[in-house]
Amino acid sequence: MQSEAERVQDIALMSKDNIPIEFIRSEHEQPGITTVHGKVLECPTIDFSNQDDEKILNQIVEASRNWGMYQIVNHDIPNEAISKLQAVGKAFFELQPEEKEVYAKPPDSKSVEGYGTKLQKELEGKKGWVDHLFHRVWPPSAINYQFWPKNPPSYREANEEYVKHLHKVVDKLFKVLSLGLGLEGQELKKAAGGDDMVYLLKINYYPPCPRPDLALGVVAHTDMSALTILVPNDVQGLQACRDGQWYNVRYIPNALVIHIGDQMEIMSNGKYKSVLHRSTVNKEKTRMSWPVFIEPPQDRVVGPLPQLVKEDNPPKYKAKKFGDYCYCKLNKIPQ
Numbered sequence: 001m002q003s004e005a006e007r008v009q010d011i012a013l014m015s016k017d018n019i020p021i022e023f024i025r026s027e028h029e030q031p032g033i034t035t036v037h038g039k040v041l042e043c044p045t046i047d048f049s050n051q052d053d054e055k056i057l058n059q060i061v062e063a064s065r066n067w068g069m070y071q072i073v074n075h076d077i078p079n080e081a082i083s084k085l086q087a088v089g090k091a092f093f094e095l096q097p098e099e100k101e102v103y104a105k106p107p108d109s110k111s112v113e114g115y116g117t118k119l120q121k122e123l124e125g126k127k128g129w130v131d132h133l134f135h136r137v138w139p140p141s142a143i144n145y146q147f148w149p150k151n152p153p154s155y156r157e158a159n160e161e162y163v164k165h166l167h168k169v170v171d172k173l174f175k176v177l178s179l180g181l182g183l184e185g186q187e188l189k190k191a192a193g194g195d196d197m198v199y200l201l202k203i204n205y206y207p208p209c210p211r212p213d214l215a216l217g218v219v220a221h222t223d224m225s226a227l228t229i230l231v232p233n234d235v236q237g238l239q240a241c242r243d244g245q246w247y248n249v250r251y252i253p254n255a256l257v258i259h260i261g262d263q264m265e266i267m268s269n270g271k272y273k274s275v276l277h278r279s280t281v282n283k284e285k286t287r288m289s290w291p292v293f294i295e296p297p298q299d300r301v302v303g304p305l306p307q308l309v310k311e312d313n314p315p316k317y318k319a320k321k322f323g324d325y326c327y328c329k330l331n332k333i334p335q
Contacts, residue, residue, distance in 0.1 A: 007117055008131050010097065012207035022127045023215045031239070031280045032213025034246050041240055041247035043067055045255070048172070049074035060173070061180035064260050068222075068275030069240055071255040077165040079254050082231055084158040085290060089203045090233075091152040092133065093288070103133065103147055112200075113147045119330070129215040129281045131205045137163045137292065138199035163199060163292075166229065169256065170199075170294055173227060181268055183307060191267050191305055192226045193296040200225075200293040206237065209281040217279035217287065224326050225261035225293035232257065235287035241276040248280075262325070263296060266317040269304035298323035 011020065027033055044063040050056055063070035092100065105114025112119065112134045119132070135147040137159055149155045171189070178188040189197070206217040217237060231254075232238060238249040238257065249257070265274040281287060296302050303319025318335065328335050 044070040064272040068273040206287040222274040223261035226263040228259035230291040232289040296322040
């Protein structure tokens with residue numbers, strides 16, 4: 001079990017005007033220097049209640065090719081289900097440290113599941129200003145309830161309710177993205193594991209930081225998933241890279257933020273682009289976010305779909321087991 005002093009939440013309580021050196025980013029990463037200030041990125045917003053299916057298809061396909069991210073409004077997930085998911089996650093992080101440590105990721109674990117701080121190998125030995133809780137929420141056979149907090153008591157119910165509504169969004173996105181490649185509606189989902197696809201929830205907890213200009217919550221990365229569906233709280237923090245510049249992404253209450261992940265880019269042979277993004281932190285407020293990573297099972301081999309590979313469009317990516325892909329990426333080993 002990690003000693004409690006290593007949790008960012010505890011470090012934040014002890015940091016008055018400055019932050020420990022390991023959280024200070026090098027100049028090419030410091031948000032104070034590298035953010036385009038005074039401009040908010042208006043990434044595409046797609047209204048799922050639109051009756052014009054073709055319009056939705058064109059918007060999603062275009063956003064997935066040119067942006068790798070978009071926000072969905074009127075998506076049929078009740079606002080109440082989202083606010084309950086957020087309330088129980090926030091309540092967990094406000095527990096006493098020893099209560100949270102019960103759910104700590106075991107030190108020798110091969111999985112990311114559990115409460116923790118460090119996730120991947122950081123090249124310059126730097127740390128992100130964030131604690132997290134990971135656990136799978138679907139399919140039932142993949143769930144390990146040992147990592148689901150028992151406190152607050154409604155934690156499980158709120159998560160299950162949210163996931164129940166999430167399925168419809170996932171299915172619609174996979175179908176549309178499949179059609180957008182000129183394939184049958186179920187092809188992409190099938191390639192990513194079909195009904196065995198894993199939904200992995202991560203709760204990010206970014207406590208207030210005295211020097212938000214120097215630190216990052218999560219460093220620049222693309223997601224390893226096929227798709228990521230995220231809800232943030234109302235504290236600004238998501239940034240996307242556009243033409244080599246970093247911009248804040250506009251917060252829309254109750255919208256779902258969609259990221260195209262690496263596996264979708266691979267399956268589409270580069271047609272859809274996984275988005276480079278990062279998170280910043282706030283001086284006064286706690287930022288939180290709830291991404292659900294929609295992933296192939298660990299032993300599923302993922303590569304460019306054979307239907308998309310032709311003589312004039314050779315495969316741009318190697319096919320490999322998703323678990324091996326994650327291992328390489330987290331340990332910074334070339335794919």
